[in-house]
Amino acid sequence: MKTYVVGSGVTKVDRHYDKNYLVLIDEAVGKTLANSGLDASDIEYLVVSTAFSESILNQADPSTYIAQNLGFRNVKALTVSSGEVSGAVALDYAHALIRSGKASRVLVVGFEKMSEYPSWVINRVYAKILEYEVEGIKNVAPSDYAALIMNDYMRRYGVSRESIIKWSIKMHENAVKTPHAQLQFTISADSLSKALRISEPLTMLDSHPTSDGAAALLLVNESVAKKAGTTPIELVDVESSVNLPIYLRDDLTYFSATAAAYKRLSSRNGVKLTTNTAVNVYDTYDIYGLLTIEALEICARGEAVKCVDEMPYLNVGGGLKARGHPVGATPLYQVHELRELMSGTSWIKYDGDISLAHAMSGPDNNAWLILLRGWV
């Protein structure tokens, strides 16, 4: 059975000091149901995605409390928590539920509250995406790896530090046009020298901000989709792969998990990405965005910096860099942005029939791809 997205809604990505996760989710769910024509009582499954609820909010299985507080009765509720790919996993689960006929209306909800504690507390939480017994215990930070990878990329391909920041500049330009984006201002390469250093040569300008947010997607089967008020988008397929840890890789500049997942997805579905395909990739750091579009075979290796200018539908919401990275919700924001693009409600017109969301935990440690297609 085919799976369709018939509703989606997001909150503005921000530091929402005045709202708890339930309020954010209520807003995202309200928008999602409103534009789908369905009601809370129609929902069979509530699939919740969060990366750090347990650490930050002291809340195991928030799905139970979301159901209790937001009036979902007789729903099957559960929580998926799989690091930075949580949202992609939640979509895969929902896809399997619909496709198997186990459910016909699944609400996927993602959220994160990264601003509940000051950065030095949250940084420790975020570092849990790395392997604690090897990396975390030594205080190795996710940004340290991004810096090492950036070093290798610049060295191997003779790419300059200044050209890498082009990625972030583009993301901020896209964010300015995206109402739900967090960083709605432009930046320039001139600011690079004054930018706060994180892990040299990486600066704040290269990195995602600290973000709160919630996003929801309503997935249904074909018969429900046909009755929906809005034009559905098909969630065609999900694919993923795991990479070796950084220190075991022969080439730091090749995201081989993303590449392997793409090869399988591409051949199984007979699709090929080009610079004109809408893609929404994980630019946790700008260098990761560049390596991802190379691993997805959109650009030749070492050429991504040039490629960025030729990709009108690259991270139209501003990417993790400028839309922000409310971790457990990020893949749902990505799909929401692609849905807007494909249904003609984005700030830019798109004629393609497919689009792709990419999520990964750390530097390609675990990479996931979600393939979408317009209603045909």
Add this chain to the structure above:
Amino acid sequence: MKTYVVGSGVTKVDRHYDKNYLVLIDEAVGKTLANSGLDASDIEYLVVSTAFSESILNQADPSTYIAQNLGFRNVKALTVSSGEVSGAVALDYAHALIRSGKASRVLVVGFEKMSEYPSWVINRVYAKILEYEVEGIKNVAPSDYAALIMNDYMRRYGVSRESIIKWSIKMHENAVKTPHAQLQFTISADSLSKALRISEPLTMLDSHPTSDGAAALLLVNESVAKKAGTTPIELVDVESSVNLPIYLRDDLTYFSATAAAYKRLSSRNGVKLTTNTAVNVYDTYDIYGLLTIEALEICARGEAVKCVDEMPYLNVGGGLKARGHPVGATPLYQVHELRELMSGTSWIKYDGDISLAHAMSGPDNNAWLILLRGWV
């Protein structure tokens, strides 16, 4: 497509101070693959279940590091973390994957390491299953609710404190016959007066211990199952429901989420549980075990204490009470024990054709049921 369990393996439930989660999982997975005839490289999906890895082990998405360390290459790896029902959710996900045709060989792995910190630290972690903003922040403990429920049950049905402990006595008797059980000794009602109090009238004798453990189940589709070396068990269906918080319930002694899930599961599959059906239920506290067999309509309300004597296949592994409760793995231990029972390798002979595992987070906050059937 139907789903079959063709392999399972568990570690002894214990305080494994000398083993990390990877070593425990390696042992459980080794046993699972050994009796299934399949190899690690045959696995398409690695679905990992843990409740508290993020809090206790500082490890988000352990699935990535399990794949990296245990030699799973080209696998799709992900982590489900949904409080005390994590393992049941992982099985539901796997069931959907097989049934949808998205995968034909899924390895489900559950684990928990509750003994990494002293009890006063772990108690705080375990309390995250309650709603932090309402209950956790006030230091309300999971055992406090069990005590309130026990009070109401005794009062309402005139059940004595001494008769409730019959549940735990039976669990310890079953554990003695179960090699992987944690508490392999018998107890008597006499010990009740001297038992360490937790939340009066609840004592240590009424409660699950602190447990480490790992369990794995190999789920496959019919064509793979037919080639398996061992007799497969069918994973027929999964059902669940969410209850109101305790303080909003009109009747604390009725587990209405478990009851609602059972009614749906029962009518959809045309099955009815009796005192002669093998069931493996969540006796986080003995009172919860009693209320569960009433909600499952095996015993009349207020009669469970008498019923226990008439149920030869009740928690044959000793239940959470005596087998132990390595939280993220517990539902997988339950299904493993049912598989042993149905395939004739348990300590007791079983002639029934169906069996049921029940898991829940807290006092019926979120309840899940898994229906199994013998190979026909």
Add this chain to the structure above:
Amino acid sequence: MKHSISIFWRLKDNHYKIYVTKCGDCGRVAPLKRLKCPYCGSRNVEHIESRGFGELINYTVSYYRTEGSEQYLPRVVGLVKLDEGPVIIGEITDVDLNELSIGTRVEAVLRKYSSEDPNGLIYYGLKFIPVIKK
């Protein structure tokens, strides 16, 4: 235990005060300021401040030890049926265990919930004490 300052600040109406959510649709009442009626899911709800008086309807003497809680054990945790109707979970404090029983009238007072180790912030919130007879 360390709590988030912003979480604690946001929750002040539910831990420094007691509110009751009354549903305009099904008519039922529930404790705390809630977005929706937990019984019927309606958003048509009214928030009424409770006077903080009620009756203890069930309780436990709890020895569940968590970091930093040792000095406060045992604690009494119970269900209080507020005069406004709903039942709330809370701690009963400043009480002689021999004088406590089901049916005891209680009232809400501000007390210490917990503190950071060893010299950190102190978190306050409402607990219940037996109503002092005049």
Add this chain to the structure above:
Amino acid sequence: MKHSISIFWRLKDNHYKIYVTKCGDCGRVAPLKRLKCPYCGSRNVEHIESRGFGELINYTVSYYRTEGSEQYLPRVVGLVKLDEGPVIIGEITDVDLNELSIGTRVEAVLRKYSSEDPNGLIYYGLKFIPVIKK
């Protein structure tokens, strides 16, 4: 940051010493004592203790701040190619940033990883320093 005593104790071979896992099947080497070869999944592996010498092949000067880390910033985090073959991630310490470069010879030494706030346990483990020229 607080670590589990039992976790730290179990990890002593990977943080107080450096071991290399050599695969009997594919022949590749990987750092740390491992159950299996991470390249081919084989269990046919041998654990060899490294002499702790190697070459810095990539590094970053890190300002990533976590609770309790302020006094140690910036830190140098880098990849060290051990003389026995595999690459390991670690901290380079006791070093003048101006004298550090790719290719610097380094050796493992025991140093402080972190400590509990404010007077708690101190956790030790291996870091790297430039090899002192004789």
